[in-house]
Amino acid sequence: MRDRKTLIRLGLLVLAVGVAAALWMFQGLGAGRRDFVLALRWEKLIALVLIGASVAVATVLFQTVSRNRILTPSIMGFDALYLLIQTLAVAMLGVTGFAMLPGGPKFLIETALMTALALALFGTLLGRGAGSAEDIARTILTGVVLGILFRAGASLIGRLLDPNAYATVQAVSFANFGRPNAALVGWGAALALPAMGLALWMGPRLDVLGLGRERAVSLGLRYRVVMTGALALTAVLVAVSTALVGPVAFLGLIVAGLTHGLFPAARHRLRLVTAALIACLLLVLGQWLFERFLGRQAVLSVVIEFAGGILFLALLLKGRIR
Amino acid sequence: MSGTGGIDVRGVTHRIHGTTILQPIDLSLPSGKVTALIGPNGAGKSTLIRLIARIDPLQTGEVTVNGLDVRQTPSARLALEMAFMGQHSGLVSRLRVRELVAFGRWPHCHGRPGPKDRAAVEKALADFDLLPLADRFMDELSGGQAQRAHLAMTVVQETPWLLLDEPLNNLDLAHARALMAHLARLRDEGRSVLIVLHDLNFASGWADHVVAMKDGRILAEGVPAEVLTEPRLSELYDTPITVGSYQGRPLILHHL
Ligand SMILES: Nc1ncnc2c1ncn2[C@@H]1O[C@H](COP(=O)(O)OP(=O)(O)OP(=O)(O)O)[C@@H](O)[C@H]1O
Ligand SMILES: [Mg+2]
Numbered sequence: 284m285r286d287r288k289t290l291i292r293l294g295l296l297v298l299a300v301g302v303a304a305a306l307w308m309f310q311g312l313g314a315g316r317r318d319f320v321l322a323l324r325w326e327k328l329i330a331l332v333l334i335g336a337s338v339a340v341a342t343v344l345f346q347t348v349s350r351n352r353i354l355t356p357s358i359m360g361f362d363a364l365y366l367l368i369q370t371l372a373v374a375m376l377g378v379t380g381f382a383m384l385p386g387g388p389k390f391l392i393e394t395a396l397m398t399a400l401a402l403a404l405f406g407t408l409l410g411r412g413a414g415s416a417e418d419i420a421r422t423i424l425t426g427v428v429l430g431i432l433f434r435a436g437a438s439l440i441g442r443l444l445d446p447n448a449y450a451t452v453q454a455v456s457f458a459n460f461g462r463p464n465a466a467l468v469g470w471g472a473a474l475a476l477p478a479m480g481l482a483l484w485m486g487p488r489l490d491v492l493g494l495g496r497e498r499a500v501s502l503g504l505r506y507r508v509v510m511t512g513a514l515a516l517t518a519v520l521v522a523v524s525t526a527l528v529g530p531v532a533f534l535g536l537i538v539a540g541l542t543h544g545l546f547p548a549a550r551h552r553l554r555l556v557t558a559a560l561i562a563c564l565l566l567v568l569g570q571w572l573f574e575r576f577l578g579r580q581a582v583l584s585v586v587i588e589f590a591g592g593i594l595f596l597a598l599l600l601k602g603r604i605r
Numbered sequence: 606m607s608g609t610g611g612i613d614v615r616g617v618t619h620r621i622h623g624t625t626i627l628q629p630i631d632l633s634l635p636s637g638k639v640t641a642l643i644g645p646n647g648a649g650k651s652t653l654i655r656l657i658a659r660i661d662p663l664q665t666g667e668v669t670v671n672g673l674d675v676r677q678t679p680s681a682r683l684a685l686e687m688a689f690m691g692q693h694s695g696l697v698s699r700l701r702v703r704e705l706v707a708f709g710r711w712p713h714c715h716g717r718p719g720p721k722d723r724a725a726v727e728k729a730l731a732d733f734d735l736l737p738l739a740d741r742f743m744d745e746l747s748g749g750q751a752q753r754a755h756l757a758m759t760v761v762q763e764t765p766w767l768l769l770d771e772p773l774n775n776l777d778l779a780h781a782r783a784l785m786a787h788l789a790r791l792r793d794e795g796r797s798v799l800i801v802l803h804d805l806n807f808a809s810g811w812a813d814h815v816v817a818m819k820d821g822r823i824l825a826e827g828v829p830a831e832v833l834t835e836p837r838l839s840e841l842y843d844t845p846i847t848v849g850s851y852q853g854r855p856l857i858l859h860h861l
Contacts, residue, residue: 487716493698494708497691500660502711502762503684548699548742 289553292545296560303567304328311575329472330463331570334524334531335538335562337475340482341520342535343542343558344513347489347551349409352543353598354422355535360430361401361521362530367433368396370440387470394474394522401518404429406511460570460583463527471523478519479559481512486552489513493551531584533591538562540594610636610671612657612766612799617666619652619821626652627821629666634814636671636765636797639788641808641829643801644818645842650801651692651770653818657799658689658768670766684712688762690755692770692801696743702754703739706730709761729761732787734780748775756784760791767791769800773807785811805857809833817841830855 308324342355349359356362372393408425482489491504492513499506524531542549542558549557569583612634619627627649634640642650655661657668659675668675670686688709696705706729710722718726730736733753743751752775759767767788773781785807788798792813802808808815808829815832817825819841825832833855838846849856 490698490716491708491711494696494705497660497689498708500680501658501684501687501689502708503679503681504711505680548701548704 289546289549293553293557293560296545296557296564300560300564300567303564303571304332307567307571310571326465326468327463327570328567330465330468330527331460331566332563333468333471333475334460334463334527335534335564335566336479336559337471337520337524337527338531338535339538339542339558339562340479340555341517341524342539343551343555344482344489344520345517345535346539347493348510348513348517349422350493350495351422352539353536353595354426355533355539356517356521357530357532357535358423358430358595359405359426360433361518362525362532363430363433363437364400364404365393365397365522365525366530367437367440368393368400370437372396374440374443386464386466390467390470390522390526391474393526394519397522398515398518401521402511402514405514409510409514460528460566461574467526471527474519475523478516478523479555482516482555483552485509485512485516486550486555489551528584532588533595534562534565534584534587536595536598537587537591538565540598611797612636612671613667613669614653614657615667617653617656617663617668619649619656619661619664625821627656630821630823632816632823632826634797634799634816637792637795638813639792639798639800639811640814640816641800641802641812642816642818643803643805643808643832643841644824648818649821650818652821654689654768654770654799654801655691658687659683660689660691681712684762684764686764687766687768688759688764689768690759690770690772692774700743701740702735702743702746703730705743705754706735706757706761709758712762712764725761725763729757732760733757734783749777749780752776753780760787765796767796767798767800769798771801771803773802773804781807805833805838805855805859809855809857833857 307328308321312320341361345356345359345361346352346354372389408422488504488509491499491502492506492509494502496506499509538558538561541561542554545561546553546557565587566583569586573579573583573586612632614630614632614634617627617630618625630653642654644650652661656663657670657675659668659680663676670683673683673686675683700708703726707718707722707726709729710718710725714722730739733756735750735753735757738746738750738754743754746754752772756769756772759769772784776784781804788800789811792798800812802812812829815826815829816823817832817837824841825837833848835846835848838848838857844859847858849858
């Protein structure tokens with residue numbers, strides 16, 4: 284009975300995403316230059332789907348690793364870290380022509396750096412017991428401080444750089460779903476799709492992880508390996524979404540919250556898929572609405588930030604952190 | 606060298622932030638028995654049982670469980686040898702009772718339960734009086750009901766060794782006795798139990814072997830009648846304790 288309800292909800296969600304995608308692709312298609320418009324729309328659709336799924340999966344993974352449901356990679360400063368790394372890479376390797384490298388290889392190097400740093404930093408932090416519900420206030424504070432620190436670092440180094448390089452960094456410092464970085468979509472997909480596959484494969488292990496360290500270890504789970512793996516996947520997925528549109532502070536929180544509302548006690552596989560679908564629905568439908576009807580290509584991220592911020596406060600005030 | 610049966614603890618010490626929690630401990634726990642680990646708060650009981658269960662990493666010394674070196678044997682292999690239930694078992698995920706218990710089968714089925722796993726889960730639910738609660742969420746249970754669910758999850762792992770840290774917490778007297786009787790049945794089937802107890806009369810009534818700890822040391826061990834004596838217990842707990850006798854077993858009177 285419960286399974287049927289789950290299936291129906293999931294089916295409706297898939298349907299909704301399909302409708303949103305169809306609207307995005309075919310609504311208001313004029314007579315002239317159809318191929319051109321369709322190709323343009325398709326490119327953007329793929330980017331939105333990739334961004335949404337990456338943010339969603341990264342958030343679900345991170346919430347399991349950090350044992351709560353109020354923190355997201357963005358709140359903990361992951362995407363600020365990526366921006367810092369971008370700036371640092373330009374600053375340090377600028378003379379050797381790093382900035383001249385094609386976007387793809389540059390992106391790969393930055394993602395690798397990001398993953399290594401995230402593991403070192405957050406691995407230590409979470410290994411010390413941060414992120415548990417008892418320690419939530421301290422962890423949030425740490426995240427906020429880290430975020431400010433990374434951003435300040437990025438902007439400091441940016442200012443020291445030559446204005447041209449600084450301009451390119453600045454351009455990606457806030458999200459615009461209307462103009463995703465099309466050149467990186469292929470590279471992003473090449474990283475994000477395997478990462479999401481791995482996350483799905485890890486699903487049952489993540490379920491065991493969700494029982495807490497003591498339980499997971501006594502059931503024979505390789506706790507450190509699974510933790511590190513999930514954290515690494517989070518870092519890669521954040522790198523992808525940030526490289527494609529820039530930081531998306533509260534999108535993950537909204538998506539994870541809605542997923543929890545839809546399936547309060549779901550296993551990870553279902554949760555990952557649901558979160559990804561909800562994120563795609565929000566982005567595609569939202570962007571469609573803002574771009575085609577309100578003529579505001581860049582506003583969706585602001586609305587998401589605002590709604591997400593309110594949700595964050597509500598969760599915090601209600602103490603619903605697990 | 607360690608034998609093939611039982612748990613062997615050799616030269617295990619433990620320090621946290623420079624404070625010694627466990628003095629060098631040497632201990633052999635026989636298999637096929639119920640062993641009670643007793644001692645005052647802070648004696649190091651939980652520390653010791655967690656080291657044996659490889660929850661916390663060993664700092665010095667060596668622990669073997671049925672001949673398997675805890676430090677070197679893969680965790681998944683050890684999970685088929687021993688099941689552990691900690692003193693504080695908080696949950697992160699929201700789970701129904703049946704789902705929680707089913708996780709106890711992970712070492713056997715790694716997330717793909719077969720008919721045998723499902724049957725074991727149903728039996729554990731029945732054994733711990735959880736069938737009426739099986740579809741409730743864990744966070745909707747009373748303290749003792751939740752404790753029974755965690756116990757069922759531990760027992761359903763069907764391991765030769767069961768390591769239980771204060772499993773009687775929150776249990777009413779009927780369920781407490783039922784648990785001890787259940788452990789005794791498992792012992793009769795050839796399984797072994799290490800159980801941390803504060804109620805000494807349960808140790809007297811059900812344990813085959815008693816280990817008494819104080820200040821990170823083993824103070825005494827032996828059959829209940831040897832360890833549960835007035836002088837020993839008074840020393841152990843730093844307070845006068847009267848020991849009577851009931852049906853040939855020590856009866857510890859400490860309530861007045
Ligand atoms: N994380 C820690 N940091 C510092 N000291 C600790 C820590 N954990 C335990 N201790 C100390 O180690 C000693 C042994 O603790 P342990 O939990 O093993 O005692 P116990 O015998 O299980 O007690 P209880 O009957 O209260 O459960 C205590 O003095 C305790 O204060
Ligand atoms: Mg204890």
